[in-house]
Amino acid sequence: MSDAYLQINNLKTHFPVEKGILFRKVTGTVKAVDGVSLSLAKGEVLGLVGESGCGKSTLGRTVLQLIKPTEGTVTLGDRTLTDLGGKELRSARADFQMIFQDPYASLNPRMTVYSMLAEAIQVHRKVPKADLAGAVGSLMEKVGLAARFMRKYPHEFSGGQRQRIAIARALAVEPKLIIADEPVSALDVSIQAQILNLLSDLTREMELTMIFISHDLSVVKHISDRIAVMYLGRIVEIGPATEVFEHPQHPYTKALCSAVPMPDPDSERTRKRILLPGDPPSPLNPPSGCTFHPRCPHAEERCQAAWPSFESLKNNAHEAACVRLAELNQ
Amino acid sequence: MPLLDVNDLTTYFHTRNGVVRAVDGVSFQLEEGETLGIVGESGSGKSVTCMSMLGLIPQPPGRIERGTAHFDGTDLLHCSPKELQTIRGRRIAMIFQDPMTSLNPYLRIEDQLIEPLLIHGLANKASAKKQALAMLDAVGIQDAASRIRGYPHEFSGGMRQRVMIAMALITKPDVLIADEPTTALDVTVQAQVLELIKKEQEVLGMAVILVTHDLGVVSGFCDRINVMYGGKIVESGPTKDIFYKPQHPYNRALQNSIPALQAKGKKLYTIPGMPPDMSKPSDGCSFAPRCEHATDLCTSEPPELQDIGQAHTTACLRVQRENLKP
Numbered sequence: 001m002s003d004a005y006l007q008i009n010n011l012k013t014h015f016p017v018e019k020g021i022l023f024r025k026v027t028g029t030v031k032a033v034d035g036v037s038l039s040l041a042k043g044e045v046l047g048l049v050g051e052s053g054c055g056k057s058t059l060g061r062t063v064l065q066l067i068k069p070t071e072g073t074v075t076l077g078d079r080t081l082t083d084l085g086g087k088e089l090r091s092a093r094a095d096f097q098m099i100f101q102d103p104y105a106s107l108n109p110r111m112t113v114y115s116m117l118a119e120a121i122q123v124h125r126k127v128p129k130a131d132l133a134g135a136v137g138s139l140m141e142k143v144g145l146a147a148r149f150m151r152k153y154p155h156e157f158s159g160g161q162r163q164r165i166a167i168a169r170a171l172a173v174e175p176k177l178i179i180a181d182e183p184v185s186a187l188d189v190s191i192q193a194q195i196l197n198l199l200s201d202l203t204r205e206m207e208l209t210m211i212f213i214s215h216d217l218s219v220v221k222h223i224s225d226r227i228a229v230m231y232l233g234r235i236v237e238i239g240p241a242t243e244v245f246e247h248p249q250h251p252y253t254k255a256l257c258s259a260v261p262m263p264d265p266d267s268e269r270t271r272k273r274i275l276l277p278g279d280p281p282s283p284l285n286p287p288s289g290c291t292f293h294p295r296c297p298h299a300e301e302r303c304q305a306a307w308p309s310f311e312s313l314k315n316n317a318h319e320a321a322c323v324r325l326a327e328l329n330q
Numbered sequence: 331m332p333l334l335d336v337n338d339l340t341t342y343f344h345t346r347n348g349v350v351r352a353v354d355g356v357s358f359q360l361e362e363g364e365t366l367g368i369v370g371e372s373g374s375g376k377s378v379t380c381m382s383m384l385g386l387i388p389q390p391p392g393r394i395e396r397g398t399a400h401f402d403g404t405d406l407l408h409c410s411p412k413e414l415q416t417i418r419g420r421r422i423a424m425i426f427q428d429p430m431t432s433l434n435p436y437l438r439i440e441d442q443l444i445e446p447l448l449i450h451g452l453a454n455k456a457s458a459k460k461q462a463l464a465m466l467d468a469v470g471i472q473d474a475a476s477r478i479r480g481y482p483h484e485f486s487g488g489m490r491q492r493v494m495i496a497m498a499l500i501t502k503p504d505v506l507i508a509d510e511p512t513t514a515l516d517v518t519v520q521a522q523v524l525e526l527i528k529k530e531q532e533v534l535g536m537a538v539i540l541v542t543h544d545l546g547v548v549s550g551f552c553d554r555i556n557v558m559y560g561g562k563i564v565e566s567g568p569t570k571d572i573f574y575k576p577q578h579p580y581n582r583a584l585q586n587s588i589p590a591l592q593a594k595g596k597k598l599y600t601i602p603g604m605p606p607d608m609s610k611p612s613d614g615c616s617f618a619p620r621c622e623h624a625t626d627l628c629t630s631e632p633p634e635l636q637d638i639g640q641a642h643t644t645a646c647l648r649v650q651r652e653n654l655k656p
Contacts, residue, residue, distance in 0.1 A: 051519075158604050158605075160604065188605070193601075218588075218589050218590035222592070256518065261520075261544065268546070268550030279487075
C-alpha cells in the first residue's frame, strides 16, 4: 500500500535471556516479535488478536518505541520512528499515544484528573495557564466525563470512568496514532460496550489511526476495520474484520473462533468445538517451521520445515500463512 | 430435598465508609448432580455468596447477618468450625479464579494434592500419593509421574488450574464451587478446562456451582442460572429461559450489551450509568436508576423474587404486576 500512514516493516523484538550473577552470559533469546510487517491507512482501525504471550503487547510497545526493536523499521507519516532518538523522538511522541489495560494501575493515584490532563496538554501544546482549565474541561467532555470532576483523584472514579480518563490523557496531545492495549479487558460487560462506543466515535471524529490489541475476538470485531491474528510473535492471518471473524482460514484462527463461548445455549450445546491440545509453546524455544504445528489438528511433516508465506485465497485483502491453506478451505 | 438449600443469606461488610451490603437476602437451591451458574458483574455479590457458605469471609469486617445454608442436614452458617471443616474441602470443594496465587509456591504439587486426603483422614500417605497421581493423570497433565514432583512455578496457567481442579476433586466432593475458574486463562485453554470440569462431573456425579461474569461460559455449561445484581438474585431459571425468555430488564440489557451478539457497524447497545454503590441502601429496586422501564413504583418498593412459571423467577415489579414485555 502506497498510501499507508503507519508502515511496519519486518519488525523484530528479541529479548536476551541471561544467566549468572558476576559473569552474565546470554543463554537464549525470547523472540517476542519475530518479523511482523503491517501497514495501516490513515484513519484505519486494526484489531490485533492473540493469546497471552503471543507478543501482541510487545508489538504495540515496539511500534511506539517504548521498546527498541532488534530489527526492522516503523514509519509514521514521513518519519521513520526507528531512526529517531532523544529529542526528536520526544517531539514525535505527540503523534502517537497508548492506552493501557488496567485503569487502576495506569493513573497516578496522587494526581488529580486536572493535573494529569494539564501535564499532558502542556508537554506538547502551548496553552496559556488561564486557558488550561477550559482545555481540560473540553477534553473531559469529549470522553463523556463531566468537567466538574476535574479536581477529583482516580480512586474516586469507577473502572469505566478511569478508562475514560486514560483515554482523555492519550487524546490530550492530539495524537494521530493510538495503540490501545486491551483497553476493555478489565471492565464489566455493560461498561465494555460504553468504552468501545466511545473509542469508535473518537476514531471517526478525530480521524485517528488505531491498533486495538485484545484477546477477545468478539470485541475486536466491532471496532476494527481489519483484524490481524498473532501467534508466537508472528501474524498468521490478516483481513477485513467480518471476513476473518466469519470465515477464518488459518487453523489457529478457526480454533480461536470456536473456543470463544457464545451466550446462546442452543448453538453452544450443538456446535463442534475445535479443542487445541496443550498450551502455547514458549517463545524462548519455539517449534521449527510453522510455530503452530505442534497444536495444529491438520499438521503434516512439511509444516515443520519452514515458516509458510502469506497466501490469499479469494484474491482480496484476506491473507493467511499456512501451507495447507488451499486444501483446508475448499 | 435439595442437596444445598440457601435461604435469605445476607452478608454485610462493616467498613469505615459504612455498611456494604454485599449479599442481601439470597435464596437458592442446588439439586444433586445439577450445574448451577451464578452470573453477575463485579461487585454483584456472586463470590461473596459462595464464600459465605464455606465460612471463608474474613470476619471482621464481614458479618453474616442472617440466613441459613442447609447442606445435607447441616446448617453451614451456624455449625461449629469443626463441623464445617469436615464438610469444606471434603464434601464441598472450591476452586478459585487465580491459579497463580492459590497454590503454595513452596510445596511440591504432590504435597499439595495429598493434603486434602490426609487432613480429612481419607487415606494414608502411600495410598494418598497413588490417588494423587491418578487424579493428576485424570485432569490431563502429561507425564504426571514426574510432574507431580515439580513446583507450581514450573506449570503454566492452564496446568495450574488443572492442578487446582485435581486438588478439589481428590476427595470426591458432592459439590464443586468454581469461582471464575477460567477468567485468568486464554480462550483456547478455557475451552479445555471447562471440558475437563464437565467430564469429571459426569464421572463423579457431583453438583457444580459455576460463578462467572461471562454469559458465554454459562450458556453451554449450566442447567440453571441465577443472575445477580446489587447483592440480590434478580432472575433465576433454566438456562434456556434465561437466554431466550429474559424477563428482568437487567438480564435483558446485559444480554443486549454483549458485543459478540451484536451486528457490526451499529452502535453497541449499552446500559447507561454504573453499578450501584452497595454502601448506599436503596428503597426500591437497585437496578431502577439504570433501567429504561423504571417508574415511581420501582424506586419506592423493593421487589421480591416471584415465580413467573416453569421454575423461572424474576424480581421486577413491573414484570410481575404489569406484565411488562421486552
